Amino acid sequence: MKGKWNPSRSISNMTLEERISQLFMLGFDGNKMEEGLKELLEELKPGGIIIFSRNVASDKQLRELLAEAHEFYFKLTGTPLLISIDQEGGLVARIRKNFAVFPGNMALGATYSTEKAYFVGKAIGEQLKWFRININLAPVIDIIVDKTNPSIGVRSFGDDPYLVSKLGRAMILGFKDSEIISVAKHFPGIGAASIDPHMDLPVLEFPLKVIRSREFLPFIEAIEAGVDAIMPSHVLVSEIDEDLPASLSKKMIEGTLRGELGFKGAILSDDLLMGAVSNRYSLEEASFLALTAGEDMVLICRDFEGQRSSIDFVVSAVKKGNLSKERVFESLQRVMNLKLRALHVKPMDNPKLEQFFVLEREVCKESLTLIKFEEKCLPIRGIPSKITIICPERIKKLVNAGFSSLTLGEKIASRGIKVKEIFFEEERADKVLKEAIEELSDSEMVIIFTREILRYPKEANLVRELIKFSNRKGIYLVAVSVGTPFDIEAFPEVKNYLAMYDYHEAMQETFVDVLFGRVKPEGKLPVSIQGLFQRGFGIIPEVWKNEG
Structure with a gap:
């Protein structure tokens, strides 16, 4: 043409x-x-x-x-x-x-x-x-x-x-x-x-x-x-x-x-x-x-x-x-x-997907941001007896929409870890606390995934209650935002917090690698979090590996 x-x-x-x-x-x-x-x-x-x-x-x-x-x-x-x-x-x-x-x-x-x-x-x-x-x-x-x-x-x-x-x-x-x-x-x-x-x-x-x-x-x-x-x-x-x-x-x-x-x-x-x-x-x-x-x-x-x-x-x-x-x-x-x-856009016969997938993983690794952590908690050492994951249904729905093939809990379980996932709708966030506490009784760790939680007050309250319970019982708790990192404003007392910014397949894989010390988090906040962290903040540990 x-x-x-x-x-x-x-x-x-x-x-x-x-x-x-x-x-x-x-x-x-x-x-x-x-x-x-x-x-x-x-x-x-x-x-x-x-x-x-x-x-x-x-x-x-x-x-x-x-x-x-x-x-x-x-x-x-x-x-x-x-x-x-x-x-x-x-x-x-x-x-x-x-x-x-x-x-x-x-x-x-x-x-x-x-x-x-x-x-x-x-x-x-x-x-x-x-x-x-x-x-x-x-x-x-x-x-x-x-x-x-x-x-x-x-x-x-x-x-x-x-x-x-x-x-x-x-x-x-x-x-x-x-x-x-x-x-x-x-x-x-x-x-x-x-x-x-x-x-x-x-x-x-x-x-x-x-x-x-x-x-x-x-x-x-x-x-x-x-x-x-x-x-x-x-x-x-x-x-x-x-x-x-x-x-x-x-x-x-x-x-x-x-x-x-x-x-x-x-x-x-x-x-x-x-x-x-x-x-x-x-x-x-x-x-x-x-x-x-x-x-x-x-x-x-x-x-x-x-x-x-x-x-x-x-x-x-x-x-x-x-x-x-x-x-x-x-x-x-x-x-x-x-x-x-x-007319200058010439159709490609065979895009070099492999090199693009490599770039995709590089971006994920360089963006995932560690904002707060306890050295005894992260990265995970050895194989925990059980991890409980708390996640709103609207995040799970991203899997159904084709963002990834598995939930993050299923990704973690595929590494040979016993995982219990609890999903909930916002309207019953205040009622899921009892179920979550029962699951935490024999868990070494709880991971809470959040997404734009400042718009969901019941969910924010659930996270705060789980933080209190985990602190009392000595259970490690990690909060992870899969949207903007502003979520921590709803629970600034959390001791371990990471920002993923996304939930698609490559970012999920990167998060699991970071969690188990196979990949070091390298990202820095592209936004300021009022009263807590300035833009550009991010913890990049010298040593980050699973020694278990």
């Missing part, structure tokens, strides 16, 4: 309806052409599609599906197809099998290594090329400010604008060298918000000079690094526009992102089905507002009829003069530039 496609000729041959369809990136259900994708491409002719886990049955299936989609679409429209995915690593990764997923950004932040961030970006990009995916909706360069933030958390590199900027830039350069198109998100930053935009509209209520000196910095760095595209967030920044969220605001898109920050690349909306937008506007209105504001592609992740009616609504708005043809043409040119750029 490369060398044969002329964007200007394609544009000149398009009808108004076809030009507007190019400004939409759409999701679909199913994992076969006949299960929705063919109809979507044939009838709506969007400029691009987005891939979710629901579209992935296996690596072979996805590769064949996307190869077929590329060929079908080019014959149909005469233009290349943009195929995007959220493959951030960690919590957000749509492809997990036969793929080096890598821990998320906060784990990378704990390495403090721009080199690692660069090579992770390059490795993710190289793997995506095998599937003929040409856009990665990454990196996330939000700064974590609100420690209970429900939508960013470990997806952020940390709480320091300069660290986030540095690592974000490195990852963008890695994507660039893999030839993958990268999309920095979520402008202007939602790490200081307390509401998840999937649910409702978050508001940034800070002076503009604070937002400029904090939230804007990583995006300024991304622009200087040549990032291909930026995704604004559904967040209200009242100092700039008190009426419309950033994603629908001309003041934010044209005035700030393009005007003040000087960004000339493509701007892609976040999903317009998210509650922050859908609670206030119809899908059709939101699509119109996003394009009017200056965004170049509208993202609608499902709902075929809603996607169709949104395209029709924008076509009607142009015909009525409510949206100018010039505004459409500006965005169409940027979309065509993305497609021209996508």
Whole structure:
């Protein structure tokens, strides 16, 4: 296809309806052409599609599906197809099998290594090329400010604008060298918000000079690094526009992102089905507002009829003069530039997975952070008679979602250790104490896994009660956060505490190796924990091995 496609000729041959369809990136259900994708491409002719886990049955299936989609679409429209995915690593990764997923950004932040961030970006990009995916909706360069933030958390590199900027830039350069198109998100930053935009509209209520000196910095760095595209967030920044969220605001898109920050690349909306937008506007209105504001592609992740009616609504708005043809043409040119750029993404025949898996384990080892420990407790010496593990159900559900093949308890048991796992839902956290105490009566150690516990007061109370009981009975207790490391604020009296930042297969294996002294923890906190530990803190013992 490369060398044969002329964007200007394609544009000149398009009808108004076809030009507007190019400004939409759409999701679909199913994992076969006949299960929705063919109809979507044939009838709506969007400029691009987005891939979710629901579209992935296996690596072979996805590769064949996307190869077929590329060929079908080019014959149909005469233009290349943009195929995007959220493959951030960690919590957000749509492809997990036969793929080096890598821990998320906060784990990378704990390495403090721009080199690692660069090579992770390059490795993710190289793997995506095998599937003929040409856009990665990454990196996330939000700064974590609100420690209970429900939508960013470990997806952020940390709480320091300069660290986030540095690592974000490195990852963008890695994507660039893999030839993958990268999309920095979520402008202007939602790490200081307390509401998840999937649910409702978050508001940034800070002076503009604070937002400029904090939230804007990583995006300024991304622009200087040549990032291909930026995704604004559904967040209200009242100092700039008190009426419309950033994603629908001309003041934010044209005035700030393009005007003040000087960004000339493509701007892609976040999903317009998210509650922050859908609670206030119809899908059709939101699509119109996003394009009017200056965004170049509208993202609608499902709902075929809603996607169709949104395209029709924008076509009607142009015909009525409510949206100018010039505004459409500006965005169409940027979309065509993305497609021209996508032609450089050459499909790989055999990605070198083994080298990527080695890098994945290196990142895990260099990020896992030891924050508090007793030498008599960690690393584990010899073979304990029994370990009891306490874990909320929401962590166990990550296994069911494909993050790993086993729970951490099962991983530990596979090393020949007797393990008892107790799982509980938050609503019965106060009732599980009795069961846990009974199991601890013949245990040498208890390990408690937590994840964003500051949002779960009953769970936090359970941990505190177990710490008291363990201290009275002389039982070693280790607390391990698999999300952000802020959890220790709920139980600062704990004597042994590690931060994993993630729960996927490679990080689980690394944690078990650290637990038994086979691997030394090397990470440093990428965030400050109020009143307890400063950013950059991490215990890296000179000697860390199982002498039993």
